[in-house]
Amino acid sequence: MTESNDKKTGRDTRILEINFDTKFPEKREITRRTGHSYGGHIDDMVDNACAGCLANCERTFAQSTFCQMGVATLIGFSVKDSVVIMHGPIGCGSQSHTMDFTIRLYGAQRGKQMSNARWFSTNLSESEVINGGEDKLRRCILEADKRFRPSAIFVLMTCTPSIIGDDIDGVLDDLRSEVTAPLVPLHCPGFKARVFSSAYDVVYHGIQRAGFAFEPIPYVDYTPIDENDKDYDLKVAEYKYRKNHTVNLYNAVSIGAQDEAEMRRLLEAIGLNVRFFVEFSHPDDWRMITEAALNVAMCHVHDLYFLEYLKRRFDMPYILPTIPVGSSSTKQFVMEIAQFFGLEKEAEAILDKEERKLKEALEPIKERVKGKKVIIGGGYMRVGTAALLADEIGMKVVGMRNFNYDTYGNALFQEIEDKLGDVPTAISNQSSELVNMVKKLEPDIAISHPGVGIWMNKLGVPSIALFSQRFTFFGYKGAYELARRIDRTLANRNYSKNLSRNIELPYADEWYQKDYDHYIVDKTAEMSV
Amino acid sequence: MAICDKPIERPRFSCMLGGVLATTGALPRTVPIIHGAQGCGGSLAQGILLGGYYGTGYAGSGGMPSTNISESEVIFGGEEKLREEIKGVFEVMQGDLFVVSTACMTDIIGDDAKAVVDSLRPLPKPVIFLESGGFKGNSYYGYGRLIEELFLQYIPISTKKNLKAVNLLGLVPAYDPFFRGDLAELKRILNLLGIEVNTFVTSDQTQENLLKAGEASLNIILSRVYGVEAAKTIKESHDIDYLVTDLPIGAKATENFARLIADRLEISKNVVDPLLAAEIKNYYSFIDRATDVIADTDFQNYAVVVANATQALPYARYLDNEIGWIPTHIFITDDLDEDQEAAIRSAFGEIEFETRPDLVFETDTFKIQQYIEQNTPQFLADEYYPTISPAFVLGSTIERRLAEVLKGNFLSVSYPIINRIIISKGYAGFRGGLNLLEDLIGTQLAGR
Numbered sequence: 001m002t003e004s005n006d007k008k009t010g011r012d013t014r015i016l017e018i019n020f021d022t023k024f025p026e027k028r029e030i031t032r033r034t035g036h037s038y039g040g041h042i043d044d045m046v047d048n049a050c051a052g053c054l055a056n057c058e059r060t061f062a063q064s065t066f067c068q069m070g071v072a073t074l075i076g077f078s079v080k081d082s083v084v085i086m087h088g089p090i091g092c093g094s095q096s097h098t099m100d101f102t103i104r105l106y107g108a109q110r111g112k113q114m115s116n117a118r119w120f121s122t123n124l125s126e127s128e129v130i131n132g133g134e135d136k137l138r139r140c141i142l143e144a145d146k147r148f149r150p151s152a153i154f155v156l157m158t159c160t161p162s163i164i165g166d167d168i169d170g171v172l173d174d175l176r177s178e179v180t181a182p183l184v185p186l187h188c189p190g191f192k193a194r195v196f197s198s199a200y201d202v203v204y205h206g207i208q209r210a211g212f213a214f215e216p217i218p219y220v221d222y223t224p225i226d227e228n229d230k231d232y233d234l235k236v237a238e239y240k241y242r243k244n245h246t247v248n249l250y251n252a253v254s255i256g257a258q259d260e261a262e263m264r265r266l267l268e269a270i271g272l273n274v275r276f277f278v279e280f281s282h283p284d285d286w287r288m289i290t291e292a293a294l295n296v297a298m299c300h301v302h303d304l305y306f307l308e309y310l311k312r313r314f315d316m317p318y319i320l321p322t323i324p325v326g327s328s329s330t331k332q333f334v335m336e337i338a339q340f341f342g343l344e345k346e347a348e349a350i351l352d353k354e355e356r357k358l359k360e361a362l363e364p365i366k367e368r369v370k371g372k373k374v375i376i377g378g379g380y381m382r383v384g385t386a387a388l389l390a391d392e393i394g395m396k397v398v399g400m401r402n403f404n405y406d407t408y409g410n411a412l413f414q415e416i417e418d419k420l421g422d423v424p425t426a427i428s429n430q431s432s433e434l435v436n437m438v439k440k441l442e443p444d445i446a447i448s449h450p451g452v453g454i455w456m457n458k459l460g461v462p463s464i465a466l467f468s469q470r471f472t473f474f475g476y477k478g479a480y481e482l483a484r485r486i487d488r489t490l491a492n493r494n495y496s497k498n499l500s501r502n503i504e505l506p507y508a509d510e511w512y513q514k515d516y517d518h519y520i521v522d523k524t525a526e527m528s529v
Numbered sequence: 530m531a532i533c534d535k536p537i538e539r540p541r542f543s544c545m546l547g548g549v550l551a552t553t554g555a556l557p558r559t560v561p562i563i564h565g566a567q568g569c570g571g572s573l574a575q576g577i578l579l580g581g582y583y584g585t586g587y588a589g590s591g592g593m594p595s596t597n598i599s600e601s602e603v604i605f606g607g608e609e610k611l612r613e614e615i616k617g618v619f620e621v622m623q624g625d626l627f628v629v630s631t632a633c634m635t636d637i638i639g640d641d642a643k644a645v646v647d648s649l650r651p652l653p654k655p656v657i658f659l660e661s662g663g664f665k666g667n668s669y670y671g672y673g674r675l676i677e678e679l680f681l682q683y684i685p686i687s688t689k690k691n692l693k694a695v696n697l698l699g700l701v702p703a704y705d706p707f708f709r710g711d712l713a714e715l716k717r718i719l720n721l722l723g724i725e726v727n728t729f730v731t732s733d734q735t736q737e738n739l740l741k742a743g744e745a746s747l748n749i750i751l752s753r754v755y756g757v758e759a760a761k762t763i764k765e766s767h768d769i770d771y772l773v774t775d776l777p778i779g780a781k782a783t784e785n786f787a788r789l790i791a792d793r794l795e796i797s798k799n800v801v802d803p804l805l806a807a808e809i810k811n812y813y814s815f816i817d818r819a820t821d822v823i824a825d826t827d828f829q830n831y832a833v834v835v836a837n838a839t840q841a842l843p844y845a846r847y848l849d850n851e852i853g854w855i856p857t858h859i860f861i862t863d864d865l866d867e868d869q870e871a872a873i874r875s876a877f878g879e880i881e882f883e884t885r886p887d888l889v890f891e892t893d894t895f896k897i898q899q900y901i902e903q904n905t906p907q908f909l910a911d912e913y914y915p916t917i918s919p920a921f922v923l924g925s926t927i928e929r930r931l932a933e934v935l936k937g938n939f940l941s942v943s944y945p946i947i948n949r950i951i952i953s954k955g956y957a958g959f960r961g962g963l964n965l966l967e968d969l970i971g972t973q974l975a976g977r
Binding site for chain 2: 059060061062063064065066067068069070085088089090091092093094095097098100101116117118119120121122123124125126127128129136137139140143144147148159160163164189190191192194196429430431432451452454455504506507508510511519
């Protein structure tokens with residue numbers, strides 16, 4: 001992979017400080033200096049990320065948002081036939097009922113018959129807050145194992161037990177000999193990380209510690225080739241060829257079956273075998289992970305931690321190309337993989353043809369959406385690549401709102417700066433800041449993370465999903481589909497117009513007089529004291 | 530609050546804070562201020578959405594101010610953070626009422642949030658305070674406590690009672706997914722009888738309704754268990770009598786309900802009789818025309834009702850008393866203490882069923898299906914056996930699976946509901962009874 005992550009200096013400025021041997025991983029504010037509060041423009045944001053000081057910003061007025069505990073449930077549920085246990089009071093994870101249709105429907109689209117979303121709350125009450133909740137957790141794990149015989153039990157440590165000092169690793173260690181399912185400890189108390197995508201590191205850390213195998217077992221998963229076989233050399237060569245042309249792509253709950261199909265199509269076309277991990281697969285399937293030449297994150301915000309682990313433990317190389325949304329990012333994604341396998345020529349031939357076809361298809365859409373103003377908000381990889389796509393179809397990106405940001409986005413955001421200029425950019429998941437920003441930027445349309453669209457619509461701005469398993473986003477097909485969705489949405493804005501004329505926002509007039517980053521303060525000075 | 534001491538599989542309710550936030554968000558122009566971790570509000574808002582996509586509203590979800598305490602507050606205390614937050618709230622947000630609600634973390638570390646709020650007074654708008662750490666109880670308990678605190682801290686005491694004014698309480702926003710439609714219909718009926726009604730949580734309400742709630746002469750609690758404790762407290766504090774009854778669904782139940790209230794408020798039979806007669810006549814004119822398809826297709830079903838303690842019995846009663854179905858099982862999925870369970874058993878005893886269903890208290894989804902499988906002959910290998918067939922399951926969206934096992938039909942009526950959106954529809958009252966019949970029969974026609 002290219003090491004010149006920073007185009008200005010030509011150096012790799014990415015920060016990653018992780019230790020796989022600890023009980024639980026550090027939050028991303030520490031391991032990647034990920035920022036969660038910022039207001040300004042791309043150039044300044046990228047510089048501050050390099051300096052590692054974005055993570056020092058805090059808010060003196062804040063609104064509720066996601067936590068790492070909620071995010072940590074996502075991988076757990078999408079592991080085939082798992083059970084998830086929320087070790088905490090009854091409210092933690094009570095939003096999880098939606099995961100039932102998510103995993104069943106989106107599993108089915110991948111040809112996987114998933115069980116219902118099965119989960120427990122240990123239902124900690126006042127007495128456990130005083131006496132400890134370990135016993136209740138023990139009973140819950142035993143019951144979950146007996147009731148469902150799951151493929152894995154993910155145990156989520158929420159805020160309350162982490163404060164009262166429950167030793168969930170101790171409980172899990174004690175129970176391992178009594179239960180059938182592998183037990184996965186997830187240390188994800190919400191208050192411990194401002195950056196909720198820390199949850200992905202927590203989950204992969206737990207998976208690493210739970211004793212799952214990532215290598216095939218002889219006579220279970222394969223029959224070793226007999227050295228006395230007359231075709232031994234040929235069979236070994238065949239095996240090696242296959243493995244050396246196999247690439248693992250890592251999915252996420254934000255990535256749909258159609259996205260996977262599109263990337264499979266493009267990579268198979270250049271002669272690779274393509275496989276997807278870890279979601280929507282059974283832990284037994286994970287034993288085949290190491291039977292590939294390369295690991296590729298489709299969204300490295302999600303998977304970097306695990307790929308780094310596989311590299312250190314099994315010497316498996318990985319690359320973090322970009323997220324393949326829009327034609328330039330798709331090209332970059334496929335080309336980086338092709339480079340690794342020495343298939344650049346094959347890739348170029350196919351991509352050129354695909355790009356020509358897409359360009360032609362986008363022409364009539366471009367005519368209609370040209371110059372329309374768009375604001376994009378959510379995870380920074382999606383935001384950045386969607387901005388490039390919006391630019392590709394002639395729209396004007398008036399603002400970007402990254403929920404979090406760190407140096408792993410610098411290559412992408414420098415590309416955006418080169419192509420689009422120094423666009424106003426926030427690091428924010430705060431709706432008050434959003435409303436303030438949108439009022440000033442007056443976009444025609446928004447592309448938003450779930451939970452954001454409601455505020456856009458209240459402001460009279462129609463909003464489409466930044467990601468959704470219902471639609472295609474990746475590759476050439478995804479670029480066309482996303483452009484079409486933008487075109488369709490702009491064709492009739494009556495819903496949001498009507499709504500905005502008839503509802504009242506909960507914000508005071510004085511708030512709109514201030515800058516949206518008014519309550520963001522840099523605590524660097526305080527921290528160095 | 531006493532809650533049963535066991536883990537719960539797929540719980541159909543949330544924590545105390547979840548109930549407080551759902552209710553606060555339903556009050557007119559009211560803004561919650563959460564003193565807790567950043568995910569409390571965000572996650573609980575997603576839970577609140579599961580009441581038939583009961584959305585963000587005025588200042589819900591990401592609009593809720595929250596102190597978002599982190600490790601340093603857990604170690605050093607979060608009172609300063611709360612002080613800063615409240616100051617910010619009055620610079621950024623607008624509203625008529627603000628509710629400071631604590632979460633698990635801040636209750637455990639012992640922040641004195643009340644002292645912080647009091648030290649900031651006078652504040653530009655009314656602010657009430659509630660300790661609502663999630664471990665203290667479930668969302669229903671949170672609802673009751675918030676109603677209590679609204680009266681204790683905000684609603685003026687009035688010695689002059691309006692003999693024709695009532696407060697309708699007991700339905701919990703989101704966790705009783707049809708609360709808006711249900712309350713609107715019951716309010717319509719009581720208005721017909723000349724009674725003024727405060728619901729607090731329907732869209733027609735303003736702060737005026739809250740502020741004059743102390744003048745009401747009766748609190749009507751539409752649940753045998755939720756809101757009852759609050760009603761007792763309010764009797765003490767505001768001298769408002771209370772009446773605990775069931776959510777009325779369908780013509781008979783609604784007529785009884787209306788007469789009960791009319792008697793209590795001493796409204797003359799001469800006023801009540803013609804009004805109710807007209808309502809019932811209207812109701813049956815609709816039932817009349819629905820009967821062709823019902824009769825020709827034999828749409829009577831055995832029914833399984835899976836719902837919370839407020840709704841389960843009223844739905845079962847409707848099925849038996851109003852439309853002549855045969856409820857076989859009633860599952861109550863709440864985490865009830867002994868007194869609450871006794872109250873439900875007693876209410877169950879008062880209902881005249883043609884065939885008495887099995888009343889089961891079970892919080893765990895898996896065990897509901899297991900109970901039916903292990904106690905029903907249709908799963909035995911015999912040539913002739915009585916089955917629960919044709920079967921109809923009224924439950925949460927989770928019960929679709931149970932309906933599949935019973936090879937029956939399914940309608941989602943209880944939390945969580947994610948397979949349909951609920952906007953203004955209700956199942957209570959006369960209109961609600963018709964809505965429910967429409968959906969019960971409509972479900973069986975959907976494949977045509």
